[in-house]
Amino acid sequence: MAYPQGINFRSTLGYVTDGANENFEAAGGVTYPRTTAQGNTVGWEQSVGNTRDRNSALDRRLAGVHFFNTQTDFRFDLPSAGSYSVRLAAGDASNGNDTVWSLLDTTTVLQSLATGTSTAGNFKDATDTLLSAAAWPGSNTAVTKTFSTTICRFRGATVGVANQIAHAYVESAGGASNTAINPGVGSVAITGHVPTVAQTANQSLTPSAGSIGITGYAPTISQPQSITAGGGTISITGYAPTITQGITTSIVPGVGALAITGYAPSIAQSANQFVAPGVGALTLSGYAPTLAQTANQAILPGAGVLVVTGYAPTVTQASSSPNLTPGAGQLTITGYEPTVTQSGGAGRPKRKPFQVETSRGVLEVDTLDEVADIVRAEKRRPKAAPVEVKLGGIKVSTPSLKPQIDYKAIEARMRAEVQAEMDDEEELLMMLL
């Protein structure tokens, strides 16, 4: 159903031209159910025998009239329960008569809209205000009510002479389906328990020069398309906020920021996406924030910053080609027990102190005992080759079948390192004093 829906009550279709969201009601009898050109089902539920064309020079909504003297309901079938705004023009361009109208939610009276009578050329609006024909178009006031059912009735009461109506109008006070979320210059805020934005294909969430904020308990965005902050920001906070996107979409804050905070915020992406803040920042913070990516993705803050903070933040990347390259920015992982786990082919393990060059290549070991074991093993080989031992990359032995560990060289190196530390401390003390 395409609301808003206005109904212009008169006798002849072509007497005036109805507005875009308006439909002509000819009456002459019971007309419900009648589907308007706007796709809404409306109609008189009781026979209305009196219809007139009055003055085509007036606003199209005031040009005609229906009148009757027994209780008569005009019904609008609403698309759903909810909040709706209604407008009324109760009057007659040519005569004064009764204007006793109520608004009903099926059979429950929500409000008295108009009472008493009108005078010729004047119309009561939904707040029972008498307005001239010239004033009504710009000055009539709507009444907003919450309907718990899907039947809206404008009820004309039984009166002594004639109850009259020229125009009735119903508009949803909330958003209808297929409404775009484009705050433009401004903001869209969705809060509360389980707030959601669910869009099907071909919509975008583009704050343009404003912002989109989704907060509360388990806020979610589910889209198959991109989330582009443009010149603004997109923020998702709260308990377990999530962004779930299908393949081939990206999260690109552009000039701005994409922030996901709260309890266990997460970004989960399948293959072939990237998280690229570009000129900006991508921040994951809070309790156990996670970035989980499958193979072949990169985390490249480019000229910006990638920050993962909080309690046990983790970055987990699959094997083969994982890449943590901040480029011209920085990659920071802080918090309680932050971890970076990478598997296969990337990075180098921490270097061990002793490097032993053998016929089998360079072996790294932690202790002199291990060095000795290697030397003995090399001696037993059929074609034993010279063995050279280095400590921290500096040679501490002469190559031979029976290499001698130059303990003096080791001691000298260690003394030199300790002395260097002492010199640094002494210099610092001198500066302080």
Added chain:
Amino acid sequence: MAIPVTQLHILRMLLQADQNLSGLQGDMRSNALTWRAVAVAQSQPAATLALWMNDAAVQYQARLGWISTAQADAVIWPKLSALWALMGGTAADFNNVTTPLKAVADQLGPAAKTTYAQIIGVCDQITTAINAPLSLWPE
């Protein structure tokens, strides 16, 4: 004590069925003519017209559903059919009316309606398939 279902109530349902189906026949045709005029004048965006047409299709289905729901009522429909038979009517009378109406309702939603030309084409198909209901006076 609840008021039992009497022939008065059955007669009311029969009259409502007529009101509904005759009205639907009229609405389908008049709305198609309205949409066509708007498309020719291009006084509304094609997307707006398409939205109206899609919403109308939903409403048409809902109104036809009232008839099929009544037809599925094992208590009411036999009584209504019996009253209708007294007037010389048959079950085929209902099907002869509902079948073309349902065809329009079924096809209107999925029809291509992104351009004015497409909308005009759809409207022409409707007015070809649905003639105005019989009326004592001009409508």
